[in-house]
Amino acid sequence: MSPITPELKARFEKIVARYPKGQEQSAVIPLLHALQESGGGHLTTEHQQAVADFLGVPMSKVHEVTTFYTMFSLKPRGRHHISVCRTLPCALCGCGDVAKAVRERLGVGPGEVTADGMFSYEEVECLAQCHLGPVFQIGDTVYGDLTADKAKAVIDGLAKQGGR
Amino acid sequence: MEPTPKYLTRNFGNPAALTYDGYVAGGGYAALKKALGMAPQAVIDLVKAGNLRGRGGAGFPAGVKWGFLAKGDGPKYLCVNADEGEPGTVKDGPLMEQDPHQMLEGIAIACYALGIHQSYIYIRGEFHKAIRIVEAAVEEAYAKGVFGPSMSGSGFALDVAVHPGAGAYICGEETGLLSSLEGKKGMPKLKPPFPAVKGLYDRPTIVNNVETLACVPHILNLGAEAWNALGTEKNGGTKLYNVCGHVLRPGYHELRHDVTLRQLIYDVCGGMKPGRTLKAVVPGGSSSPILLPSEIDVRMDFDSLAKAGSMLGSAAVIVMDDRTSIVRALDNLLHFYSHESCGQCTPCREGTHWLYEISQRIVDGRGRPGDLDRMLDICTNMVGNTICVLADAAALPTQSYIQKFRGEFEDYIRAGERRGLLGGIEGKAVAHA
Ligand SMILES: Cc1cc2nc3c(=O)[nH]c(=O)nc-3n(C[C@H](O)[C@H](O)[C@H](O)COP(=O)(O)O)c2cc1C
Numbered sequence: 001m002s003p004i005t006p007e008l009k010a011r012f013e014k015i016v017a018r019y020p021k022g023q024e025q026s027a028v029i030p031l032l033h034a035l036q037e038s039g040g041g042h043l044t045t046e047h048q049q050a051v052a053d054f055l056g057v058p059m060s061k062v063h064e065v066t067t068f069y070t071m072f073s074l075k076p077r078g079r080h081h082i083s084v085c086r087t088l089p090c091a092l093c094g095c096g097d098v099a100k101a102v103r104e105r106l107g108v109g110p111g112e113v114t115a116d117g118m119f120s121y122e123e124v125e126c127l128a129q130c131h132l133g134p135v136f137q138i139g140d141t142v143y144g145d146l147t148a149d150k151a152k153a154v155i156d157g158l159a160k161q162g163g164r
Numbered sequence: 165m166e167p168t169p170k171y172l173t174r175n176f177g178n179p180a181a182l183t184y185d186g187y188v189a190g191g192g193y194a195a196l197k198k199a200l201g202m203a204p205q206a207v208i209d210l211v212k213a214g215n216l217r218g219r220g221g222a223g224f225p226a227g228v229k230w231g232f233l234a235k236g237d238g239p240k241y242l243c244v245n246a247d248e249g250e251p252g253t254v255k256d257g258p259l260m261e262q263d264p265h266q267m268l269e270g271i272a273i274a275c276y277a278l279g280i281h282q283s284y285i286y287i288r289g290e291f292h293k294a295i296r297i298v299e300a301a302v303e304e305a306y307a308k309g310v311f312g313p314s315m316s317g318s319g320f321a322l323d324v325a326v327h328p329g330a331g332a333y334i335c336g337e338e339t340g341l342l343s344s345l346e347g348k349k350g351m352p353k354l355k356p357p358f359p360a361v362k363g364l365y366d367r368p369t370i371v372n373n374v375e376t377l378a379c380v381p382h383i384l385n386l387g388a389e390a391w392n393a394l395g396t397e398k399n400g401g402t403k404l405y406n407v408c409g410h411v412l413r414p415g416y417h418e419l420r421h422d423v424t425l426r427q428l429i430y431d432v433c434g435g436m437k438p439g440r441t442l443k444a445v446v447p448g449g450s451s452s453p454i455l456l457p458s459e460i461d462v463r464m465d466f467d468s469l470a471k472a473g474s475m476l477g478s479a480a481v482i483v484m485d486d487r488t489s490i491v492r493a494l495d496n497l498l499h500f501y502s503h504e505s506c507g508q509c510t511p512c513r514e515g516t517h518w519l520y521e522i523s524q525r526i527v528d529g530r531g532r533p534g535d536l537d538r539m540l541d542i543c544t545n546m547v548g549n550t551i552c553v554l555a556d557a558a559a560l561p562t563q564s565y566i567q568k569f570r571g572e573f574e575d576y577i578r579a580g581e582r583r584g585l586l587g588g589i590e591g592k593a594v595a596h597a
């Protein structure tokens with residue numbers, strides 16, 4: 001079954017219409033984002049093939065894009081994917097302590113998912129919120145001025161909430 | 165310090181300005197109306213006269229770049245660089261989240277002046293909120309007839325669309341951005357040809373930063389002379405600066421272009437945290453060479469910082485206090501550049517990798533005599549030998565950190581001495597997923 005639901009198809013068509021005729025490949029990134037969001041946080045081979053077929057672009061081109069950009073994941077992620085910033089401005093403000101606290105609280109390392117599937121963890125480069133450092137991003141939300149305790153409290157709060 | 169009148173940030177903190185009506189109530193879209201009453205070339209000349217320097221990092225005069233756009237029939241494009249990713253930089257995100265119509269007005273004026281009928285706003289993928297806000301503003305601009313078949317009733321057609329990135333610093337480089345917009349890996353391309361001649365879909369293209377375009381309405385409203393008076397010679401207008409690191413009050417501020425680095429740190433941001441002193445400062449994002457405390461009486465404009473041996477870049481100031489290990493600070497940045505190199509040029513791919521390898525062994529206390537000269541040698545081979553300037557962006561800071569803090573590096577190597585903190589980050593840089 002195609003992962004492209006009728007709703008997604010309508011969304012896809014609107015996205016493709018932004019680009020000139022013959023330049024459908026431009027829609028690869030926005031389409032992959034839409035599929036990754038609706039498809040549970042990672043991209044399968046079927047997802048990539050569906051984008052390739054929809055746009056009439058070779059699968060290899062789609063796969064190249066999937067692997068080049070850090071926001072796309074080929075492996076399942078947790079319901080809450082935590083991206084801790086590791087770059088200099090955050091490092092000056094103590095992101096090492098935050099990263100350590102998060103790893104300890106979750107019991108996972110970079111690229112790993114907790115056993116219950118609730119959280120995944122990653123260390124990323126500058127999130128352009130440096131004046132709030134240390135920061136991490138979970139979904140759409142950026143949390144700033146973190147300390148080890150604040151970071152754990154955020155995770156505890158999400159764990160209590162359960163689902164998405 | 166003279167207080168700065170607010171232009172770019174005049175709507176910050178006013179949620180009403182997110183809507184078309186709210187923006188218009190504050191005087192918005194008046195500049196577009198004015199532009200539409202002028203000849204396109206007159207608009208370009210005005211921006212030239214306003215000495216608007218590109219806010220994306222290179223400081224290239226926007227009006228001059230616009231003058232390079234190839235003439236002739238067929239599609240041309242304006243691509244807005246909203247990929248904000250230079251470590252330390254926080255300005256384009258706030259500009260989009262707090263006043264999206266200001267950028268859209270700048271886009272509309274630029275497209276009219278340049279005879280461009282299609283613009284893409286390339287927004288960094290992680291900026292979910294900015295993407296949402298700008299998409300909503302674009303939709304409203306269509307509904308109000310600003311965009312569409314007849315821009316504000318002028319008969320000039322303009323289409324504008326948001327395009328998200330997906331996490332790659334190199335897509336901030338203008339030709340990398342265009343590759344990414346074409347649905348490919350974000351690989352930069354050799355210049356010339358410059359995008360103004362052969363850019364998106366091989367068509368003439370202007371790439372401008374968000375802040376550059378946000379300045380445009382104000383030049384029309386104020387006139388070139390008043391706009392120039394806010395800055396220094398050849399650096400017109402106000403500027404958004406972000407200060408981060410070890411100052412008392414980190415944050416972004418719109419200030420006159422003639423503010424000095426000392427004023428920015430001590431007057432605007434409250435100086436160093438209690439009991440600490442300044443050790444070093446990066447004035448223009450991580451790619452700019454480092455400055456010593458004796459070098460901070462410099463004006464924060466493109467030419468003054470170039471004269472001081474550094475660069476204004478993205479005007480992102482990273483402040484380091486006396487407890488900072490410069491060795492580890494450099495190590496952190498070398499991880500960044502080796503991770504972000506797109507890999508297509510050998511001097512960059514291998515150079516950033518070797519620099520980070522050597523740096524890691526120094527940090528681990530396994531540094532060898534000759535390592536610093538080895539690093540400087542690698543830098544020499546990187547600068548000017550690659551397709552884009554990411555290689556230079558890694559090499560120039562490396563040279564400056566080593567040259568200005570050579571003693572600290574040598575101590576570290578000689579004694580394996582782990583002196584100084586980097587705010588708690590462990591000696592071994594955190595691994596990457
Ligand atoms: C490695 C690299 C990263 C860059 N990142 C950005 C960026 O995130 N945002 C930006 O506006 N310009 C960035 N630039 C500069 C762009 O290449 C280009 O100069 C700019 O978009 C031109 O716009 P302006 O003339 O309005 O400044 C980067 C350049 C390089 C070499």
Ligand code: SF4
Pocket residue numbers: 334351352504505506507508509510512513550551552553554555
């Ligand atoms: S200099 Fe580096 S980042 Fe730029 S094109 Fe070459 S390999 Fe890619």
Ligand code: FES
Pocket residue numbers: 085086087088089090091125126127128129130133135251252253
């Ligand atoms: S360094 Fe962490 S947000 Fe910029």
